[in-house]
Amino acid sequence: MTTVKVQASRKPMDFAVVRQPIWCPGCGDYGILEALRRALAEVGAKNEEVVIVSGIGCSSQLPHFMKTYGVHGIHGRVLPVATGIKVSNPKLTVIGVGGDGDGYGIGLNHLIHAARRNVGVVYIVSNNQVYGLTTGQMSPTTLKGVKTKTTPYGSIDSPVNPLALALSAGATFVARGFSGDVAHLAQIIAEALRHRGFALVDVLSPCVTFNRVNTYDWFRARVYKLESVGHDPTDFEQAYKRALEWPTLDPYGKIPIGLFYKREDLPAYEEEVAGLLGGRSPIEAPLELSEELVEELLARFA
Amino acid sequence: MEVTIRISGAQGEGVESAGRLTAQALAKLGYHVFAFRQYASIIKGNPTMFYQIRASTTKIYSHGRWSSFDVLVALNKNALVAYEGGAKYLIYDSADRSTPQRRGEVPIPLADYALKAGNKIMRNTVAVGALMGLLGIDISVLADLLKREFGEKGEKIAEQNIQAAQMGFDHAVKAVGSALGFGKVGEPKLLMSGAEALAVGSILAGMRFYAAYPMTPASPIMHFLAEVGPKFGVAVLQAEDEIAAMNMVIGASFAGVRAATGTSGGGFDLMHEAFGLAGMIEAPAVVFLSQRGGPSTGLPTETEQADLLMALSPSHGEYPHAVIAPYTIEDGLYAVAKAFNLAEKYQIPVIVATDLYFNESLTTVDDIDWKRFKIERGELVTSPVVWDEYKRYKLTETGVSPRAIPGILGGMHVATSDEHDERGDVITDRHLPEIRKAMHDKRMRKLAKVVEEMEGPAVFGSGEIALVTWGSTAMPLLDLASLERDVEVIAFRDIYPLNKEAALRALDGAKALIDVELNYEGQLALYLKRELGVELKMKILKWWGEPFSLDELSELV
Ligand SMILES: Cc1ncc(C[n+]2csc(CCOP(=O)(O)OP(=O)(O)O)c2C)c(N)n1
Numbered sequence: 049m050t051t052v053k054v055q056a057s058r059k060p061m062d063f064a065v066v067r068q069p070i071w072c073p074g075c076g077d078y079g080i081l082e083a084l085r086r087a088l089a090e091v092g093a094k095n096e097e098v099v100i101v102s103g104i105g106c107s108s109q110l111p112h113f114m115k116t117y118g119v120h121g122i123h124g125r126v127l128p129v130a131t132g133i134k135v136s137n138p139k140l141t142v143i144g145v146g147g148d149g150d151g152y153g154i155g156l157n158h159l160i161h162a163a164r165r166n167v168g169v170v171y172i173v174s175n176n177q178v179y180g181l182t183t184g185q186m187s188p189t190t191l192k193g194v195k196t197k198t199t200p201y202g203s204i205d206s207p208v209n210p211l212a213l214a215l216s217a218g219a220t221f222v223a224r225g226f227s228g229d230v231a232h233l234a235q236i237i238a239e240a241l242r243h244r245g246f247a248l249v250d251v252l253s254p255c256v257t258f259n260r261v262n263t264y265d266w267f268r269a270r271v272y273k274l275e276s277v278g279h280d281p282t283d284f285e286q287a288y289k290r291a292l293e294w295p296t297l298d299p300y301g302k303i304p305i306g307l308f309y310k311r312e313d314l315p316a317y318e319e320e321v322a323g324l325l326g327g328r329s330p331i332e333a334p335l336e337l338s339e340e341l342v343e344e345l346l347a348r349f350a
Numbered sequence: 351m352e353v354t355i356r357i358s359g360a361q362g363e364g365v366e367s368a369g370r371l372t373a374q375a376l377a378k379l380g381y382h383v384f385a386f387r388q389y390a391s392i393i394k395g396n397p398t399m400f401y402q403i404r405a406s407t408t409k410i411y412s413h414g415r416w417s418s419f420d421v422l423v424a425l426n427k428n429a430l431v432a433y434e435g436g437a438k439y440l441i442y443d444s445a446d447r448s449t450p451q452r453r454g455e456v457p458i459p460l461a462d463y464a465l466k467a468g469n470k471i472m473r474n475t476v477a478v479g480a481l482m483g484l485l486g487i488d489i490s491v492l493a494d495l496l497k498r499e500f501g502e503k504g505e506k507i508a509e510q511n512i513q514a515a516q517m518g519f520d521h522a523v524k525a526v527g528s529a530l531g532f533g534k535v536g537e538p539k540l541l542m543s544g545a546e547a548l549a550v551g552s553i554l555a556g557m558r559f560y561a562a563y564p565m566t567p568a569s570p571i572m573h574f575l576a577e578v579g580p581k582f583g584v585a586v587l588q589a590e591d592e593i594a595a596m597n598m599v600i601g602a603s604f605a606g607v608r609a610a611t612g613t614s615g616g617g618f619d620l621m622h623e624a625f626g627l628a629g630m631i632e633a634p635a636v637v638f639l640s641q642r643g644g645p646s647t648g649l650p651t652e653t654e655q656a657d658l659l660m661a662l663s664p665s666h667g668e669y670p671h672a673v674i675a676p677y678t679i680e681d682g683l684y685a686v687a688k689a690f691n692l693a694e695k696y697q698i699p700v701i702v703a704t705d706l707y708f709n710e711s712l713t714t715v716d717d718i719d720w721k722r723f724k725i726e727r728g729e730l731v732t733s734p735v736v737w738d739e740y741k742r743y744k745l746t747e748t749g750v751s752p753r754a755i756p757g758i759l760g761g762m763h764v765a766t767s768d769e770h771d772e773r774g775d776v777i778t779d780r781h782l783p784e785i786r787k788a789m790h791d792k793r794m795r796k797l798a799k800v801v802e803e804m805e806g807p808a809v810f811g812s813g814e815i816a817l818v819t820w821g822s823t824a825m826p827l828l829d830l831a832s833l834e835r836d837v838e839v840i841a842f843r844d845i846y847p848l849n850k851e852a853a854l855r856a857l858d859g860a861k862a863l864i865d866v867e868l869n870y871e872g873q874l875a876l877y878l879k880r881e882l883g884v885e886l887k888m889k890i891l892k893w894w895g896e897p898f899s900l901d902e903l904s905e906l907v
């Protein structure tokens with residue numbers, strides 16, 4: 049069951065607002081914003097049926113630049129809020145957006161649980177390998193050896209590998225994009241929007257102000273597209289191997305982007321919940337009970 | 351006509367089901383019943399846990415006395431030795447003591463009968479059978495309950511249990527006759543726990559989403575909802591932690607569904623940040639704060655009321671919220687209905703504060719007042735709006751703004767944890783003190799409207815001595831007031847924001863005011879002093895995991 053209805057000729061600008069983004073010029077988040085608008089247009093989403101949930105960080109400002117519903121919540125809690133929305137009203141297109149600190153640091157727990165539940169949320173992580181909004185501290189994806197404000201002698205922490213983690217946790221759609229390739233990223237997000245269940249889209253998204261290591265040029269020299277090497281996204285083992293390539297096996301080596309893994313045969317969490325509720329979602333369940341139902345409820349205590 | 355029964359044994363020995371069956375039998379016969387369980391944080395062990403069941407022909411609100419009772423049913427020797435001093439009648443295993451030492455003792459070969467009926471684990475059923483005999487309750491009442499408990503699938507088990515009960519029954523009748531004569535006195539009454547009252551109240555109040563992480567004594571709310579909720583359209587999610595639970599509730603609420611979570615102190619600690627988020631983005635939410643002994647893991651299976659000050663001010667910063675603490679289990683039904691209405695009308699998070707004594711005790715509930723379940727959704731936008739004009743956080747006189755939910759054409763906006771303007775746009779990229787002033791004031795002034803809906807304390811009885819309390823401690827106090835002349839009970843239920851005039855009116859007069867609470871600091875007294883300038887100089891406080899009992903209260907007062 050895909051939750052996105054196809055509507056005639058929607059344009060990226062249909063999702064734009066007057067307010068201009070407040071990111072630094074050149075920030076990778078511009079690429080994510082543009083790609084998201086294009087993807088929503090491509091799948092024909094209706095503005096009022098889209099909810100974008102974010103946490104706290106530079107990247108989490110994104111909902112403010114979209115003509116959709118949004119929750120700009122607290123740091124790291126994107127996925128629980130998104131889960132609450134999607135389960136309550138599965139007809140909505142629910143998108144999570146946040147930083148690497150937000151999603152792989154303080155909120156990492158929720159990524160694993162959203163993945164294993166297979167809740168129908170597209171989760172886009174702006175992975176700039178640094179804490180942008182708090183002015184340049186180490187993040188969970190900062191590479192070992194990289195100097196930041198909190199690692200002045202070079203980071204001694206190994207980075208997390210979000211894609212391998214998500215795959216291990218049972219995510220049914222795992223992809224990586226690059227802000228420097230908006231067209232490619234837009235395709236990935238559109239495919240994620242059409243996916244049944246949870247989709248993680250990790251985006252290499254340079255912070256031009258606080259990350260002088262992982263720059264656009266740094267990524268351009270390293271990224272390659274999975275589709276160009278004949279990767280089969282239905283093969284879990286292949287996907288896992290590709291996921292380990294970077295940053296786990298060679299943090300300074302080649303970086304695969306594109307769709308790592310996808311399977312469509314598992315029910316989404318909101319479908320399971322609706323199944324328990326007799327085929328309806330919470331928003332469809334009447335607020336007031338019929339007399340018979342009230343009696344049935346009270347009969348349990350007789 | 352009244353009886354108090356204590357059934358004691360080791361955890362895992364069947365005290366739990368014996369207590370429940372006894373309470374159910376008495377409720378079936380039309381008695382008012384209250385049953386309370388004292389136990390420890392261990393699955394099997396603790397030789398002397400007990401279930402105390404009190405039944406009466408008049409309305410009762412508590413388990414009654416602590417140190418004396420009419421009947422002790424002891425499932426092991428430790429229990430017998432621990433509590434026999436307080437009992438008039440004793441039912442125990444003759445293996446633990448073969449010859450009675452005084453009148454009223456009924457030794458029964460519990461294990462032998464159980465074995466004869468098919469399985470040693472039915473010792474507790476034999477004991478309940480004997481108890482029915484002593485009480486003079488027809489065995490068919492118990493037989494029906496056993497049949498229902500084991501259902502059609504367990505027909506054979508039900509039969510064995512009935513046989514076991516019959517042997518205990520016959521033995522007791524032969525030994526002491528149906529000494530206590532508890533026949534049918536009225537129509538069967540509904541019997542529910544406090545947690546079940548909260549759950550049922552929620553379903554009736556239109557809650558259709560519940561997310562929580564297990565924690566005693568809030569878990570039974572989720573257990574009930576998980577089993578029964580789906581039939582009524584309630585989605586029940588077990589979250590990965592309390593942080594997730596509270597954020598899920600906010601998500602559901604944003605989507606337009608009435609939503610709640612439940613936890614105890616430690617879990618609520620974890621929810622604070624999201625609780626404040628609900629305040630900031632004006633998302634209705636209800637939290638069942640089920641207190642237990644703190645701090646930290648504290649007394650996980652014992653009762654306390656030490657989280658009042660926390661409930662008054664969870665999370666950082668200033669934002670409006672409300673706190674309601676039902677003062678009887680029946681009132682729990684209505685308190686919940688009110689909580690959901692307040693949450694939605696004023697777009698605020700609301701705490702329903704109870705405790706272990708409240709959640710886990712069973713009581714009979716009389717007629718339910720259906721008028722009190724009217725669902726009020728406040729400023730919910732249900733038809734399309736013009737996007738260019740729509741202001742989710744419009745500055746209004748009441749502070750309440752029109753709330754559009756996803757799906758409503760033109761209602762697109764962002765609910766923002768950062769300070770924002772009327773449209774919900776984040777303003778923290780600039781210094782905009784005027785907008786901050788206006789928005790903060792808008793949110794805070796909702797409290798002035800909420801307080802208009804807050805009732806003053808409930809007052810019972812009248813007298814020179816006024817016992818001032820809140821939440822579940824009102825339950826034993828209500829019983830005390832019906833026993834002792836000259837005692838008045840002032841029970842605070844709609845706690846925050848406080849209806850000060852009504853509170854002062856209740857506390858006014860030459861009465862001697864005594865603060866009665868289950869905590870060390872006298873937290874209600876501190877609060878009333880802060881809000882009203884009234885000092886409750888005398889205090890009866892308790893913080894060692896027991897609820898107040900009638901005998902101890904009589905003495906202290
Ligand atoms: C509970 C909590 N802890 C810390 C912060 C401070 N904080 C705000 S954003 C942030 C990290 C931002 O990094 P990231 O999530 O990677 O987003 P980016 O700015 O890089 O897009 C931190 C630590 C906070 N807002 N809340």
Ligand code: SF4
Nearest residue numbers: 072075106180255256
């Ligand atoms: S600090 Fe970095 S992440 Fe933040 S807006 Fe600037 S470039 Fe983007």
Ligand SMILES: [Mg+2]
Nearest residue numbers: 147148178180
């Ligand atoms: Mg970052």
